[in-house]
Amino acid sequence: MRISYSSFETYNNCPLKYKFQEIDKIRTPKSKEAVFGSVIHGTMKFIHTPGILSPTMEQTMEHFSNSWNPAVFDSEQEERSAFAQGVRIIQDYYKRNRPEDFNIVNLESRFAIEIGEEGGKHIVSGIIDRIDRTDDGFEIIDYKTGKKMPTQKDIDENVQLTVYLQAFLSQYPEEAKNLSKLKVSLYFLKHGVKLSAFRTEEQLKANEKMFLETIKLIEEGKFEPNISPLCDWCGYQKNCPMWKHKFKEERKIDTEEINSSIQEYIDLKSAMTITKERLGKLQEDIMQYMEQEEVERVFSENGIVSKTLRKTYKYDDAKIKELLEPIGKWKDVLKLDPTALKNIFPVLPGAVQREIEKAKVIDKESASLNVRKK
Ligand code: SF4
Incomplete structure (x- = not known):
C-alpha cells in the first residue's frame, strides 16, 4: 500500500479518523489551525528560496500578508489575534535566521520511499520542509506551528524525523556512512526554539518495522476510535460513534423515551456516588461507637449491624x-x-x-x- 507520513500519524492518533479520511474519503473543511500552518510554512519557503538577493523583512511580511486567509476564522477578533501571532512568529524567526546565513539544499521536497520486503513492499510518502548543508554534513528541518513543545527525549525518538532521514538517505545513499553528521530537527516557531537529534542505524531499522506493523493493522481493518484531546480538532465528530450523539438535535434521531433513560441513568449514577460517600461516613461513626462501647453488633428497629473482620x-x-x-x-x-x-x-x-x-x-x-x- 501507499501511505503518507501524515496519514500514518493520523492512524496512530486515531485509527477511526484514518478510516474516515483515507478509506471512506469523507472530506472535511481545513481547520483554521491547518490554514494558519500553511501560510506560515509558505512564508518560511519564501524566506529561504535561493536567489541572487534574499528577501528583506518587509518583503517577507508583505508575502505573509498577501497569503493570509481571513475567511476561515470565526470572528474578526479571532482573526486579528491569529494575524498578530503570525506577524510575531515571522518577525521573530527572521531576526534569528538571516536567510543568507544558510546553505539551503532543498525546500518542501517530496519523497516516496519503499519499505518492506519482496511480496510485502509499501510506499511511504511525505514532504520535507527543508534540507540544509552544514559545515560537516546535512540538517533536515521540519517546522511546527503548534503550541505544544515536546521534550528532548521525544525528539530523540520522533518517528517523523527518522522517516525524513530515511527519505534523505534514499536520495543521497552515500551519506549513510555519515549518520553522526546528519542532524534532524524540529523548529517550534511559536517558541522560537529548534530541537535537534541524530539517528543510529538501529533506529532506522526499528522505524521501518514500526511502519510495517501499522500497515499490517490497517490491512487487517483495525479502526477503533481513540478519544483524546485531539478530538476537539477532529472534523469527523458528526460521523464518529464516540461523538455523533452530541449532535442529536441536528440529526433528530432521539425518542423522548431514550432521552429520559439517559437522563435517569446519569442521575442514578451520581446518586450512587453520593450514597457511597455517605455510607463511608456512617460506617466510620458506627465503628467508632462499637469500639467505645466494646460491642461487635448494634441493634436498631429495622435491623442489626455486625462487625466482621476481613484479613488480607x-x-x-x-x-x-x-x-x-x-x-x-x-x-x-x-x-x-x-x-x-x-x-x-x-x-x-x-x-x-x-x-x-x-x-x-x-x-x-x-x-x-x-x-x-x-
Ligand atoms: S472524534 Fe476523536 S475518536 Fe472520533 S474519529 Fe475523531 S479523533 Fe477519532
Missing part, C-alpha cells in the same frame, strides 16, 4: 521461593502483575514500550457505561 495476607517471597522451587512449583505461582507493569510503563525506553504494546492481547472484553457529569 502477604507472604515472605524469599521463604516461599525456598519452599516451592525444589519441588518445581515456584514458576506456577509467578505471574505478571499488570498494575505494576502499567506503573513502570512511562519510564521505560520508547522501543521497549512499543514491544510491550505489541505483546498485548485482549483477554476478556465486556462493555460498561461510564458517566461524566456536565
